[in-house]
Amino acid sequence: MSEIQIQAGGAVLFGELQIPEVAMTLVLFAHGSGSSRHSPRNQFVARTLNEAGLGTLLFDLLTPEEEGVDMRTREHRFNIGLLANRLVHATRWTKQLEQTRDLRIGFFGSSTGGGAALVAAAKVPEYVGAVVSRGGRPDLAADALPNVEAPTLLIVGGYDDVVIDLNEMARDQMRCEVKLEIVPGATHLFEEPGALEQVAKFASDWFSLHLALK
Numbered sequence: 001m002s003e004i005q006i007q008a009g010g011a012v013l014f015g016e017l018q019i020p021e022v023a024m025t026l027v028l029f030a031h032g033s034g035s036s037r038h039s040p041r042n043q044f045v046a047r048t049l050n051e052a053g054l055g056t057l058l059f060d061l062l063t064p065e066e067e068g069v070d071m072r073t074r075e076h077r078f079n080i081g082l083l084a085n086r087l088v089h090a091t092r093w094t095k096q097l098e099q100t101r102d103l104r105i106g107f108f109g110s111s112t113g114g115g116a117a118l119v120a121a122a123k124v125p126e127y128v129g130a131v132v133s134r135g136g137r138p139d140l141a142a143d144a145l146p147n148v149e150a151p152t153l154l155i156v157g158g159y160d161d162v163v164i165d166l167n168e169m170a171r172d173q174m175r176c177e178v179k180l181e182i183v184p185g186a187t188h189l190f191e192e193p194g195a196l197e198q199v200a201k202f203a204s205d206w207f208s209l210h211l212a213l214k
Helices: 039-049 064-073 079-093 112-123 138-147 161-173 195-210
Strands: 002-008 011-018 025-030 057-060 104-110 128-134 151-155 178-183
Touching: 002 057, 002 079, 025 039, 025 079, 025 112, 025 195, 039 057, 039 104, 039 195, 057 064, 057 079, 079 104, 079 112, 079 138, 104 112, 104 195, 112 138, 112 151, 112 195, 128 195, 138 161, 138 178, 151 161, 151 195, 178 195
Parallel strands: 025 057, 025 104, 104 128, 128 151, 151 178
Antiparallel strands: 002 011, 011 057
């Protein structure tokens, strides 16, 4: 694993890059509100993807200073435009790095990061081949939804009723290939036994299917 820094406009973002030897795909993670690259749930999913031969990049969408402000005011965590732009910067950064520039790109978004991932996918469709959202808020992508071209998997817990409704409404606005996968008996954070394992398996299968060599 490599500790990396990404220049995103005037901000420097810190991240962790893991590239298995056989990797032909790189999945960039967009974490949810109030979280970071250290999210244990995203770390778990990333390890599962690594074991399946997929590369991963977990990085902080906010600088340490911005995170400090956000902890007090919550002013950044729902700024989907800012978060999406940071993800776009990170994507372009991977295309300049020798070890990742030839890898096919996927996005994995959680909570508000799900909305940011979809907005970013609509901004750089030439780079993004697949998107997965875990307990996400795709509704926050708003007008960008019809412009997403990448095949998208929306994963929601079966007990997360409000988020199920929001995902269904978002799905109906999308024109790309899109699938809603509901994990029975799971709540928003997929903390129930076996729930996060199902999320990771769904994500791994989706990326492997849609980012494989044609």
